[in-house]
Amino acid sequence: xxxxxxxxxxxxxxxxxxxxxxxxxxxxxxxxxxxxxxxxxxxxxxxxxxxxxxxxxxxxxxxxxxxxxxxxxxxxxxxxxxxxxxxxxxxxxxxxxxxxxxxxxxxxxxxxxxxxxxxxxxxxxxxxxxxxxxxxxxxxxxxxxxxxxxxxxxxxxxxxxxxxxxxxxxxxxxxxxxxxxxxxxxxxxxxxxxxxxxxxxxxxxxxxxxxxxxxxxxxxxxxxxxxxxxxxxxxxxxxxxxxxxxxxxxxxxxxxxxxxxxxxxxxxxxxxxxxxxxxxxxxxxxxxxxxxxxxxxxxxxxxxxxxxxxxxxxxxxxxxxxxxxxxxxxxxxx
Amino acid sequence: xxxxxxxxxxxxxxxxxxxxxxxxxxxxxxxxxxxxxxxxxxxxxxxxxxxxxxxxxxxxxxxxxxxxxxxxxxxxxxxxxxxxxxxxxxxxxxxxxxxxxxxxxxxxxxxxxxxxxxxxxxxxxxxxxxxxxxxxxxxxxxxxxxxxxxxxxxxxxxxxxxxxxxxxxxxxxxxxxxxxxxxxxxxxxxxxxxxxxxxxxxxxxxxxxxxxxxxxxxxxxxxxxxxxxxxxxxxxxxxxxxxxxxxxxxxxxxxxxxxxxxxxxxxxxxxxxxxxxxxxxxxxxxxxxxxx
Numbered sequence: 001x002x003x004x005x006x007x008x009x010x011x012x013x014x015x016x017x018x019x020x021x022x023x024x025x026x027x028x029x030x031x032x033x034x035x036x037x038x039x040x041x042x043x044x045x046x047x048x049x050x051x052x053x054x055x056x057x058x059x060x061x062x063x064x065x066x067x068x069x070x071x072x073x074x075x076x077x078x079x080x081x082x083x084x085x086x087x088x089x090x091x092x093x094x095x096x097x098x099x100x101x102x103x104x105x106x107x108x109x110x111x112x113x114x115x116x117x118x119x120x121x122x123x124x125x126x127x128x129x130x131x132x133x134x135x136x137x138x139x140x141x142x143x144x145x146x147x148x149x150x151x152x153x154x155x156x157x158x159x160x161x162x163x164x165x166x167x168x169x170x171x172x173x174x175x176x177x178x179x180x181x182x183x184x185x186x187x188x189x190x191x192x193x194x195x196x197x198x199x200x201x202x203x204x205x206x207x208x209x210x211x212x213x214x215x216x217x218x219x220x221x222x223x224x225x226x227x228x229x230x231x232x233x234x235x236x237x238x239x240x241x242x243x244x245x246x247x248x249x250x251x252x253x254x255x256x257x258x259x260x261x262x263x264x265x266x267x268x269x270x271x272x273x274x275x276x277x278x279x280x281x282x283x284x285x286x287x288x289x290x291x292x293x294x295x296x297x298x299x300x301x302x303x304x305x306x307x308x309x310x311x312x313x314x315x316x317x318x319x320x321x322x323x324x325x326x327x328x329x330x331x332x333x334x
Numbered sequence: 335x336x337x338x339x340x341x342x343x344x345x346x347x348x349x350x351x352x353x354x355x356x357x358x359x360x361x362x363x364x365x366x367x368x369x370x371x372x373x374x375x376x377x378x379x380x381x382x383x384x385x386x387x388x389x390x391x392x393x394x395x396x397x398x399x400x401x402x403x404x405x406x407x408x409x410x411x412x413x414x415x416x417x418x419x420x421x422x423x424x425x426x427x428x429x430x431x432x433x434x435x436x437x438x439x440x441x442x443x444x445x446x447x448x449x450x451x452x453x454x455x456x457x458x459x460x461x462x463x464x465x466x467x468x469x470x471x472x473x474x475x476x477x478x479x480x481x482x483x484x485x486x487x488x489x490x491x492x493x494x495x496x497x498x499x500x501x502x503x504x505x506x507x508x509x510x511x512x513x514x515x516x517x518x519x520x521x522x523x524x525x526x527x528x529x530x531x532x533x534x535x536x537x538x539x540x541x542x543x544x545x546x547x548x549x550x551x552x553x554x555x556x557x558x559x560x561x562x563x564x565x566x567x568x569x570x571x572x573x574x575x576x577x578x579x580x581x582x583x584x585x586x587x588x589x590x591x592x593x594x595x596x597x598x599x600x601x602x603x604x605x606x607x608x609x610x611x612x613x614x615x616x617x618x619x620x621x622x623x624x625x626x
Binding site: 050052071072073077078079081082083085086087088089098099102103146150 | 520522529541
C-alpha cells in the first residue's frame, strides 16, 4: 500500500515548462525526500502527486491504479503544508477530526481515532485549544495529526519545518522520522535543506529546474554524486570544486574534494595558503583559505578546535583517494 | 509612546480632535433633549427669545401614543433587516465571484463599486423614474413584454422597492469589505480542506464562511448605523406614504411638516434609544466574532 509511480509526467504553466518529462517510482514504505534549490519544481511535483495541480501530460499511478485524473481526496494521500493550514476557528480536536467528518465516519470511531492520534503526538492536553493558542511545534503536530487520522497510503510533506526555529526543527525532524518508523507508511518530503534530506531520507531525489539530477540513498549521493550539481548540493560545508591545472593533474575537467577530506598538516602539504574566515564550532573548525594558487577559495573542515586565526599560513593535504572527478559536461568520471 | 513627554505630547495633539468631536455630538444631543421637554411650535408664535413652555414628558407620551409610532418602528426594522440580509448574502456571492481570476478584473471591480458613489437622492430618483415607473419604467416594459400587468412598484410594493433601492446602494460596500476578507484567506487552508475530502459546499461552509464572520460583523454593524437613518430614498420616492414611513421619516414630518419641534425632538430621543437597542442586540449576536 503506497507505491507511487510517475510516468513521463510533465507540467507547463503557460509557455513555461516547469517539469519536463519525468519518471519516478516511490516504493511502498519508503521515506523519499525531494530536495533542490528554491524554484526547482519540487513543490510543484508534490502538488502534482497530491492532485492540487493538474499534470499536463503523463500518468500518475498510486498502488498500481491510474490516479492521473482523480480528485485529491480520492487519492488516499494526506498532506502537511508549509503554513500548516490549520483551520483557525476550529479546536485542535475538530481540526484533526475534520477529514473524518468529511468522510461521514461514525462519531465514536472519529473520537477513537482523534484520541489515538493525539496520544501518539502528545497533543491530548491541547485538544480543546485553538491553533492560535499553540506554539509552532504544536501546530506542526496538529497538522500531522490531521494527516494521520485518515490512515492514508502515503504522506506528503511540503517543507513542513521551514517555519520552525533551528532547535525545534531538529526535534521535529526526529519526531517525523520516528513516526515513519512507527507507521511504516510511504512518505514524500519536500525540502530545500540538504541536512533534512540527509538525516531523514531512505531515498533522496535531487531536483534542478524540474529535472531529476540523481536518485539514491543519502550515502550513495554523498559518496558518488552523479554530477557537479549534486556534488555541490549534498554535504555541508559544500564540496570544493576545482578546475584548471589542478584538475588536469587528475585527467578531469573538474575535481571535487569535500572539506572533511582535506587534512591540516604542519608542513609540506600539497597546498598552502592563508586562513580567511575561521569558524570555530568547538567540535569542528571550518577554514576558508585564500592564496593557495588555485582559482577557487578552499573550504576545509578540521576536527576539534585548531588554533589557527585569520591571516595565518596553513598547510593542507587532501586525501588522494577521496577526489571526485567530473568531465566537461559536469558528469562523474568513474 | 514610551516616555512621559511623548505621552503628554500625544494627548495635547489629540485634544483638538477630541474636543471638536465631543462638541459636534454633545451640542445637538443636548439641544434635542432640551427641546424634547418644551412646547415649541414656531408657526404658533413660539420663540426662543420669549422663552419656551416646559411641558415635562408630554411630548414623549404624545409621540408614542400616536398611531404612526409603532408602524414606523416596524417599518424601520424591516428596511434595515431586509437590506442587511440582501447585501450580506449577495455581497458574499459577488465577492467570491470577483475573487476568481478573470479578464477585465480591474474594470469589473470598479463597476461593482460604482453605485456607492451615486448620491442616495440621485439613485432613488433614477430607480423611481427609470425602473419603477408604472407607465414608462423599464420594469413595466419588461412585464408587458411577458404579457403581465405592470406593477406600480412604489405604491403597491413600497417597502420591497425601497429595500431594493437601498440594497443596490449598499451592496458595493458589503462586497468590497467581504472581497478583501476573502482575499486574505490562506489558499493552503482551502487546499488542505480539499485534500481532507471536503466538497466545494463544505469548503464554503467550514472554511470560507467562518473566515468571513468578522468581516460580516463589521458590514452589519456599519450598515446598521447608516440604515437606521435612511431618509433621502423615502423622501424622493414615496414621501413616507404607502406604509414606508420609518422612524426617521416620522420625526422629519413632525418637525418640518407639522412644525412641532418639541414633539420631533422627543421622537429623536426615541430614535437614539432604538438605535442603542439594535446596537446592543447586534453586539450580543455578532460581537463575539470580534474578540477572537
